[in-house]
Amino acid sequence: MSRFLRNQGWVAGLFALLIFLFVVTKLIQPGYGSGDFGSLARAVLPYAFAVAAQTVVVIAGGIDLSVAAMMALTSVTAASMMNGASEEYALFVVPFVLAMGLVLGALNGVLIVVTRVPDIVVTLAMLFVLQGAALLVLGAPGGAAAEWLKASVIGTVPVPGLPDWADAWVPKALVLLVVCLCIVWIPLRRSRLGLSIYAIGSNELAAFRSGVPVARTRIIAYALSGLFAALGGLSLTISTGIGAPIPGPYLLASVAAVVLGGVALGGGKGGLLGPIIAVFVLRLVRTDLTLLAIDPNVTAIIEGLIMVAVVMFGAFITMRSRPAGATP
Amino acid sequence: MTDIATMPRPVSFARRLKRFMADRPLIPLIILLFILVVILQILRPGIVNERWLANTAKFAIPLAILAGCQTMTMLTGGIDLSVGTVATMSAFIMATQIVNQDPAVAFLLAMLPAVLIGLVNGIGVGVFRVHPLIMTLGTSLIGTGFLQVYQRTVIASGAKIPDFLNWLGTGVTYGFPNALLLFVPVAVLIVFMLNRTGFGRLLYAVGDNERAARLSGVRYWQVITALYILSSLLAGITGLLYIGLIKAPSLSLAEPLVLPSVAAAVIGGTSIFGGRGGYTGTIIGALILTVLTTLLTILQMPEGGRRILFGCIVLFVTAAYLRIVEDR
Numbered sequence: 229m230s231r232f233l234r235n236q237g238w239v240a241g242l243f244a245l246l247i248f249l250f251v252v253t254k255l256i257q258p259g260y261g262s263g264d265f266g267s268l269a270r271a272v273l274p275y276a277f278a279v280a281a282q283t284v285v286v287i288a289g290g291i292d293l294s295v296a297a298m299m300a301l302t303s304v305t306a307a308s309m310m311n312g313a314s315e316e317y318a319l320f321v322v323p324f325v326l327a328m329g330l331v332l333g334a335l336n337g338v339l340i341v342v343t344r345v346p347d348i349v350v351t352l353a354m355l356f357v358l359q360g361a362a363l364l365v366l367g368a369p370g371g372a373a374a375e376w377l378k379a380s381v382i383g384t385v386p387v388p389g390l391p392d393w394a395d396a397w398v399p400k401a402l403v404l405l406v407v408c409l410c411i412v413w414i415p416l417r418r419s420r421l422g423l424s425i426y427a428i429g430s431n432e433l434a435a436f437r438s439g440v441p442v443a444r445t446r447i448i449a450y451a452l453s454g455l456f457a458a459l460g461g462l463s464l465t466i467s468t469g470i471g472a473p474i475p476g477p478y479l480l481a482s483v484a485a486v487v488l489g490g491v492a493l494g495g496g497k498g499g500l501l502g503p504i505i506a507v508f509v510l511r512l513v514r515t516d517l518t519l520l521a522i523d524p525n526v527t528a529i530i531e532g533l534i535m536v537a538v539v540m541f542g543a544f545i546t547m548r549s550r551p552a553g554a555t556p
Numbered sequence: 557m558t559d560i561a562t563m564p565r566p567v568s569f570a571r572r573l574k575r576f577m578a579d580r581p582l583i584p585l586i587i588l589l590f591i592l593v594v595i596l597q598i599l600r601p602g603i604v605n606e607r608w609l610a611n612t613a614k615f616a617i618p619l620a621i622l623a624g625c626q627t628m629t630m631l632t633g634g635i636d637l638s639v640g641t642v643a644t645m646s647a648f649i650m651a652t653q654i655v656n657q658d659p660a661v662a663f664l665l666a667m668l669p670a671v672l673i674g675l676v677n678g679i680g681v682g683v684f685r686v687h688p689l690i691m692t693l694g695t696s697l698i699g700t701g702f703l704q705v706y707q708r709t710v711i712a713s714g715a716k717i718p719d720f721l722n723w724l725g726t727g728v729t730y731g732f733p734n735a736l737l738l739f740v741p742v743a744v745l746i747v748f749m750l751n752r753t754g755f756g757r758l759l760y761a762v763g764d765n766e767r768a769a770r771l772s773g774v775r776y777w778q779v780i781t782a783l784y785i786l787s788s789l790l791a792g793i794t795g796l797l798y799i800g801l802i803k804a805p806s807l808s809l810a811e812p813l814v815l816p817s818v819a820a821a822v823i824g825g826t827s828i829f830g831g832r833g834g835y836t837g838t839i840i841g842a843l844i845l846t847v848l849t850t851l852l853t854i855l856q857m858p859e860g861g862r863r864i865l866f867g868c869i870v871l872f873v874t875a876a877y878l879r880i881v882e883d884r
Contacts, residue, residue, distance in 0.1 A: 293689065343875040348689065349828050353874075356815055356867025363860030473860075480694050493687075525708070529701035536676075536694035540684040547685045 238490035239502045246505055249512045257519045262384075262396035264515075269401040270381055270467050272511050274299065275481055276405050277460030279489070279503045280413075281453040282482035288449035289429035289495030290347040294336060295457050295482050296475035297358035302329050302461030304362050307371025307471025318374035326458045332358070333454015337447030362473040369472040377466045380404060401467075405504075408459055412452065413500050425449050429495025484535035485510060487542030510534070581825035585840045592847045599854055606731050612846050614726070614733045614801060618643075620842035621739065621794040622813050623820035624746050625787040627838045630821055631750070632763040632780065633830030634681060634688035636787045638673055639817060641696035643795030643810035645669045645703050650796055651715040651805040659718060667792050673699055674788025678781030703807055715805045725800020735797060742790070746835045759783065763830025819866045820845050822873050 253260050278295050285292040302325050309321045332354075339350045381401040390398075416422040424445040427435035436442050460478070465471050487493060488510070489503030513534065517527040576583075597604045622639050629636045646666040653662035673695050680691040727734040750756035758779045761769040770776055791810075798810055824841030826833025845866075852862055 291687075339871065343871070343878070345871065345874050345878060346829070348687070349874050350871060352689070352818075353867045353871035356870065357864045360860040360863030360865075360867065363863065364858060365860075367858075367860075477697060480690065480697055483690055523705065525701055525704040529698055529705065532694060532698035532701055536680070536691070536698065539690055539694060540680055540686050543686040544684050 239499070239505065242489065242502055242505045242509065246509050246512065249509060249516065253512060253516055253519065256516060260519075262393075262399075265397060266382075266384065266399035266401065268508075268511060268515060269399040269405070272507055273381065273401050273405055273463040273467060274460045274476075275478065275485070275507045275511065276409075276504055277456050277463060278478040278482040279485040279507050280409055280500060281456035281460065282486050283489070283491055283498070283500055283503045284425070284449050284456065285347075285453045286486050286491050286493060287429050287495060287498060288425045288446060289432060290340070290446070290449070291351065291483075291493070292336065292450065292453050292457075293348065293351040293479060294354040294358055295453070295460075296478040297355045297362065298329060298332060298454060298457035299461040299464060299478055300471075300473055300475040301332075301358045301362040301365065302458040303464040304366040304371065304471035304473050306462055306465045307373060308366050309371075310374050310377075310465075311371045313374075315374050315376055318377055321374075322377075322462065325462055326455060329454040329456075329458020329461070330451050331454070333457065334447055334451035336454065337450030340450070341443045341446055359473075359475065362475075366471055366473050369470050371465070371471040373465050373469050378469060381463070381466055404463075409500060409504070412455070416452070417499075421445065421448060426496055429497075431496070480532075480535050480539075481507075481510065484538045488538045493542060581837055582840065585824065585837060585844065589840060589844050589847065592844060592851060596847065596851055596854070599851070610728050610731060610733050612843070612850070614728075614735055615849075616842050616846040617733070617735045617739045618794050618798045618801065618810075619813055619816055619820060619846060620839050621742060621790055621797070622810075622817035623824070623838045623842050624742070624835055625790050626817050626821040627824070627826045627833060627835050628746070628750070628759060628783060629688065629787055630763075630826045630828050631759045631830055631833060632783060633766070633828075634780075634783075635818065635828070636677065636692050636784065636791075637689060637814060637818075638677060638692040638696035638699065639787065639791035639794070640811040640814035641699040641703075642670045642673050642788050642791040643798060643813070644807065645673075645699055645795070646792035647795035647799035647809050648703060648715075648805050648807065649706070650721070651717055651799055652710040652713060654718050655713050655716055659720070662718075663796075666796065667789065669699065669702070670788040670792030671785060674785035675781065677788065678784035679777075681784060682777035682780030700807070707807065717799060717803055717805075721796055721800035722803070723800070725797055726803075735801075738793070738797060742793075743835065743839060750835060755779070755782070760831055763832075765831070815863065815866055816845050816849075817842075819870050822870050825877070827877060828874055 257264075278299060281295045281298075282292055305328065306321055306325045309324070310318050313321075336347075336351055336354055339345070339354070340347050343350065381404060383400055384396055385398050385400050385403045386395055387398055416425075424435070424440045425448075427438070427440050428442050428445050428449075432442060435445075464476075485503045485506040486498075488506035489498065489501075491498030491503060510531070514527060514531055517530060518524070522530075593604060622643065625636050625639045646669065649669065650662055650666040653665050657665070676695050677688075677692055680686045680695075681688045724734050724738060750759065758769070758774055761772075761774060762776060762779055766776065795810055798813075799805060802809060820841035821833070821838050822828060822841070823844060824833065824835075824837030824839070826838060848865075849862065852865070857865075
């Protein structure tokens with residue numbers, strides 16, 4: 229029991245914080261209901277996928293700075309492919325864009341392994357490249373999304389056996405998020421590969437000596453990150469109906485949520501649940517600020533301050549947890 | 557073992573070339589710059605004249621100063637991505653405050669955010685040990701937020717470019733751009749500081765081996781804080797120069813210079829991992845990028861293509877330098 233608490237204590241605390249924030253929201257805005265929760269879930273969607281992308285790589289002991297740019301590229305690709313195309317064509321676009329994310333993510337990993345340049349530099353260079361590619365695909369915000377895709381995040385999922393009032397609290401966007409993450413994450417977590425990802429993040433040398441294929445595992449981790457980023461890009465296109473070539477603030481948000489979610493920036497620790505709850509916490513704070521009728525620009529400042537503070541706190545914890553005198 | 561070592565072994569040309577490039581990185585850079593100018597002259601005969609030289613210098617100078625910020629921070633193993641926002645902020649504040657304020661007061665107001673952002677960066681990186689990339693990205697996000705709020709307050713008063721900045725940014729005297737009056741002292745100062753002063757030595761020491769530097773009594777956080785404040789101040793001054801050149805205050809004025817400034821420092825031979833490099837190479841790197849941009853404009857390469865190219869340059873050059881260092 230104590231072991232469970234130690235392992236899951238952070239996530240449990242975070243969940244309590246989320247509940248507390250919901251209560252605060254309800255106090256600020258007594259009318260806060262299922263519809264608002266639905267829009268919260270829609271707003272969380274791209275952030276959650278960005279965070280999932282970052283989490284996989286951070287657990288493997290790396291960092292991916294190209295997450296936001298990857299989302300921009302996949303988003304504009306999807307939007308420009310679906311522009312003027314038939315509804316059925318989108319059935320082809322979705323797997324294509326996901327495969328693109330997977331391949332580009334794997335490219336990140338291959339470049340890191342082959343050039344032996346640190347991940348932070350490789351993904352920074354990839355950030356430039358992907359941003360440029362996004363601009364080449366679509367010079368200005370535009371494109372379109374298929375109607376059925378747009379409909380897939382709006383409204384609620386009718387769950388058999390649940391009364392209507394409870395049904396209203398199950399937005400499609402949330403279900404989509406949970407399903408997508410579970411399909412990839414749960415089999416991974418239980419497989420040898422998932423163990424390898426944790427192993428190389430925890431101690432690369434030890435993992436190598438125990439026979440973990442370090443290079444292959446790293447490439448796969450980055451490929452998965454690319455896949456999640458592509459899901460994020462798709463969800464951006466779906467929820468806005470267009471694609472924008474300039475990346476949003478997803479890089480900093482993803483790092484902040486990873487830190488807040490209890491995943492150590494050194495690697496090897498944490499899971500996916502914590503960061504996802506952290507995203508909800510960060511978005512809900514934003515909602516509360518908006519409900520308090522604070523100027524949206526000021527909200528952006530406060531949000532930025534919170535994210536920077538969280539990242540600082542995470543770095544501080546990491547520093548403390550290392551033996552004294554060691555270089556971080 | 558010994559007979560292998562003493563055996564006369566012909567040194568291959570590639571190896572000698574590598575060693576030559578490692579010892580004197582400036583010469584290949586100058587050759588590259590020269591080749592680019594020749595290509596330009598071939599593509600557009602007659603373009604290389606006195607006016608073109610002055611123009612190239614004018615556009616290379618802001619880039620070179622910002623690349624100086626990157627050079628200094630990279631020497632400690634860091635990077636400063638907030639320079640674009642800082643430059644934009646000081647330029648925008650200067651242009652709006654000059655309307656009602658005394659020039660000296662406007663200048664001080666314009667430099668205030670630069671100092672603040674530098675201070676926060678320095679504390680985040682030096683004390684809390686946040687990765688510089690994440691930290692400076694975060695402060696630049698916050699800075700942009702503040703700028704948006706600030707913009708609302710000055711919408712009524714309008715903006716104007718002070719005559720002095722106009723003269724400094726665009727003016728040409730006897731074929732030499734006036735901006736050189738600012739750049740030459742700044743460049744001399746940076747080169748002198750890096751090579752001849754204790755602070756400069758500390759930057760190299762911290763970047764080369766942080767632990768050793770710390771054990772020899774270097775106060776890491778003080779060095780880093782001073783460095784990031786200096787970097788921000790330089791960025792702020794660049795903003796003032798740049799507004800005189802571009803003449804249109806906007807909220808994204810200097811953002812397009814951020815990626816090239818990183819690329820210029822990397823091309824100039826400064827290692828992104830710290831401890832190696834210098835400002836002279838960076839200046840040539842900035843010139844190379846400016847000429848390259850002209851070349852790409854003539855070849856009608858779109859902005860996206862340019863970014864892809866810059867990303868590839870950063871990755872390729874870093875990987876190449878890594879090989880050279882490993883070889884020695």
